[in-house]
Amino acid sequence: MEQPPVQSGSDRERQILQKRTEPIVASARVRRSGSRRQAMIALFTVAVIGAVIAVAWFWLAPREESFTLGSYTASPVALQTLRSTVEIAGIVVARRRASVTSPEQGFVERIAVAEGDWVSAGQTVASIDAPTLRDSLVANQRSLERSLREFDRFLLQHEFSLRSAARQRSMLELEIADAIAHRREVEELAAVDLATAADREAARRRVENAQASLGDHDATRDETLALHELSRRNYEDDIAATRQTIADLELRLAATRVTAPISGRVISIASAALTPGVVLQQYGQLLEIADTRNPLVQSQIEQQYVGLIGTGHPVAVEITGSRIAGQIERIGLTAATAAAGGMPVVDIDVALAVGDGEFLPGSTTVLELVVGEVADAMVLPRGPFLTSGNRQFVYRVDGTTATRIAVTYGAVTNDYVQILTGVRPGDRIITSSYAGFLDRESITLGGS
Numbered sequence: 001m002e003q004p005p006v007q008s009g010s011d012r013e014r015q016i017l018q019k020r021t022e023p024i025v026a027s028a029r030v031r032r033s034g035s036r037r038q039a040m041i042a043l044f045t046v047a048v049i050g051a052v053i054a055v056a057w058f059w060l061a062p063r064e065e066s067f068t069l070g071s072y073t074a075s076p077v078a079l080q081t082l083r084s085t086v087e088i089a090g091i092v093v094a095r096r097r098a099s100v101t102s103p104e105q106g107f108v109e110r111i112a113v114a115e116g117d118w119v120s121a122g123q124t125v126a127s128i129d130a131p132t133l134r135d136s137l138v139a140n141q142r143s144l145e146r147s148l149r150e151f152d153r154f155l156l157q158h159e160f161s162l163r164s165a166a167r168q169r170s171m172l173e174l175e176i177a178d179a180i181a182h183r184r185e186v187e188e189l190a191a192v193d194l195a196t197a198a199d200r201e202a203a204r205r206r207v208e209n210a211q212a213s214l215g216d217h218d219a220t221r222d223e224t225l226a227l228h229e230l231s232r233r234n235y236e237d238d239i240a241a242t243r244q245t246i247a248d249l250e251l252r253l254a255a256t257r258v259t260a261p262i263s264g265r266v267i268s269i270a271s272a273a274l275t276p277g278v279v280l281q282q283y284g285q286l287l288e289i290a291d292t293r294n295p296l297v298q299s300q301i302e303q304q305y306v307g308l309i310g311t312g313h314p315v316a317v318e319i320t321g322s323r324i325a326g327q328i329e330r331i332g333l334t335a336a337t338a339a340a341g342g343m344p345v346v347d348i349d350v351a352l353a354v355g356d357g358e359f360l361p362g363s364t365t366v367l368e369l370v371v372g373e374v375a376d377a378m379v380l381p382r383g384p385f386l387t388s389g390n391r392q393f394v395y396r397v398d399g400t401t402a403t404r405i406a407v408t409y410g411a412v413t414n415d416y417v418q419i420l421t422g423v424r425p426g427d428r429i430i431t432s433s434y435a436g437f438l439d440r441e442s443i444t445l446g447g448s
Helices: 009-020 024-029 035-060 131-191 197-255 303-308
Strands: 074-076 078-094 097-101 106-111 124-129 257-259 264-269 285-290 295-302 314-319 322-337 344-352 364-381 393-398 401-406 408-412 416-421 428-430 442-445
Touching: 078 408, 078 416, 106 131, 106 285, 124 285, 131 197, 197 257, 295 303, 295 364, 303 344, 303 364, 314 344, 364 408
Parallel strands: none
Antiparallel strands: 074 428, 078 295, 078 364, 097 285, 106 124, 124 257, 264 285, 295 344, 314 322, 314 364, 322 344, 364 416, 393 401, 393 428, 401 442, 408 416
């Protein structure tokens, strides 16, 4: 039998060194006797300890007491048409408004009305003392009297001139007749050689001179008549102008009894009109009248809503604690940047159905316009639950308890809120405040 080769000392040392340098992992593959049993015991021990801890926590940990809601308000989820609205601010203006001013410079004799009085068109509201106007009227009346006297004298002088001219013309006509008769005598004498040629020439010139004098007289008369006509017209024009001035002054004096130009309420009286001795300038402010029974609301709406409204669109107007109906009367044709910035806005005018009521100009209003509708929307009445629940959940009533339900909200109006998901029609929802039990998944209902 063949014997194994005998290893030298150096070979054995190399084998021992090689074993020492082998990876330690190789030794993990070697299982020791009883290791599996020990692992099972360790796992059982951990499970027992965990169970003990759990039981201890269950019995020893503080328990949350149930919450009972004493009183609350609950409403069923209903189906109805939900109208989307937009609210905008407006201001009341009077369709008819008049500023009553002093027609002349002067003093206020009397204010016949008080602030708040209702006046009719044509009613006397004040009277003005205008001394300068009165003095001017007296001066023009005196001027008219002088002008009329001067005109009468002018007419008399013309009449006398015409009479004198008529007498002169008669004399000239007689002179012509005498000259013609003399010329005829001279011609007859010359025919029997009793008159010379010089006599005949002198007789002829006499006739011509007499006729020329009559022509000059007639020309002078025509010129006099023409000048007289011009002067007469000037007199008449001056007299007519003075008479017109007097008529105007009389009308202006009559206008110092100031009347209301429109029917309406006296909304203000100028302080100067109520202060004795204060000189009012012409067109100085006396009082303001506004027809408060025919108001108009002026407002602005964002341009994005213009396509959803039109003339005649209904508007709910809240003013001085009242809610009245109105409708859009005019929509502006241009958009402008709002005073506070943001979206461009368009002017709108809203007519009010005030009946026998009246509203003072300058009153502020809130306008509510319907700009869309959602049919068969699930809705709840608005209530404190909206804010206290932070619009994330509601509490649904289930018998004597209420459970917190996550919901999705939709449109919110003045009266209702739309629920998109999380509830069904007929579900009863607590709509009073959730303060005090926001962190509870469910609560007990008691009381009422």
